[in-house]
Amino acid sequence: SYVLTQPPSVSVAPGKTARITCGGNNIGSKSVHWYQQKPGQAPVLVIYYDSDRPSGIPERFSGSNSGNTATLTISRVEAGDEADYYCQVWDSSSDHPEVFGGGTKLTVL
Amino acid sequence: EVQLVETGGGLIQPGGSLRLSCAASGFTVSSNYMSWVRQAPGKGLEWVSVIYSGGSTYYADSVKGRFTISRDNSKNTLYLQMNSLRAEDTAVYYCARAPYCGGDCYPPFDYWGQGTLVTVSS
Numbered sequence: 668s669y670v671l672t673q674p675p676s677v678s679v680a681p682g683k684t685a686r687i688t689c690g691g692n693n694i695g696s697k698s699v700h701w702y703q704q705k706p707g708q709a710p711v712l713v714i715y716y717d718s719d720r721p722s723g724i725p726e727r728f729s730g731s732n733s734g735n736t737a738t739l740t741i742s743r744v745e746a747g748d749e750a751d752y753y754c755q756v757w758d759s760s761s762d763h764p765e766v767f768g769g770g771t772k773l774t775v776l
Numbered sequence: 777e778v779q780l781v782e783t784g785g786g787l788i789q790p791g792g793s794l795r796l797s798c799a800a801s802g803f804t805v806s807s808n809y810m811s812w813v814r815q816a817p818g819k820g821l822e823w824v825s826v827i828y829s830g831g832s833t834y835y836a837d838s839v840k841g842r843f844t845i846s847r848d849n850s851k852n853t854l855y856l857q858m859n860s861l862r863a864e865d866t867a868v869y870y871c872a873r874a875p876y877c878g879g880d881c882y883p884p885f886d887y888w889g890q891g892t893l894v895t896v897s898s
Contacts, residue, residue: 700884702821709870709891710821715884753821757882762834763823765811770820 669758671768678774679744687771689737689754697756699737701730704751704770713752714739741773749775778802778887780871785892792861792896798854798871798889806849809874809883812856814867815891824869825856829876839865861896868893 672690679685689699699717702710712721714730717737727742741748754768784796796812812824825835825845833845844857854871869892872885 698882702885704821709888710872710885711888712884712886715886721886751820755821755884759882763836764834765813765823765826767813767821767823 668761668763669756669766671754671756671766673752673754673768673771675769676772676774678776679741680776681744681746683744685741685744685748685773687739687741687752687773689739689768690735691737691756692735694735694737694756695733697732697758699730699732700755701739702753702755703748704753705749710753744773744775746775749773778873780873780887780889782869782871782889782892785869785894787895787897788861789898790862790896793857793859794861794894796856796858796869796871796892796894798856800852800854800873803873804849805847805852805854808876810845810847810854811872811874811885812845812854813870813872813885813888814865814894815870816864816867819867822867826874827854858894861894863896866894866896 701714703713704710713724713728717732718730729740731738751770753770779801781799811826827833827845842860846855871889873887874883877883
């Protein structure tokens, strides 16, 4: 089955840019979705179809996807962005169609 | 307004059974892809099962043969029947909607429930 690899943690100072990667074999050929999860809360969709933002998500959140790596970029990071972030794709060729990355803990220093 | 409300979690002994429900409002369950996703304490998200709008179902290897996903269209409710429960099934279970978007598309989970905790322990 398809595997998505994320770094366990990323740290960034307030006001700087955070980049969270999601690696997978030829992931650039798939649609990648990103979720933010704060402690004790359900996940929230922050980026879908690689780079689209749902309404209500700040423009500071953006995404890209090419080759073997998808990236979630958070510009001008704020303390409130501290959370776990998960990437997700559909593996249409598999009987396990929905795949999540292991998650990345974003720490705002 | 779209809402998903899970119920049915609790403490259950190993080998026992439990049925989770996810009551939906603001949209039609049977017209969308509906999934169960779980999260063990301190761990990441793990996809468990999906039921497509056409009725096809799929399961993670870890639950195949033990869990059954279904829906009741008249109640607009999604279910997860969990049998032969193990300690490693202990987790918060979320239901989530991926909106139907036609044949060849791969939608995100745009709405999630608040989750229900299942604890498997003697």
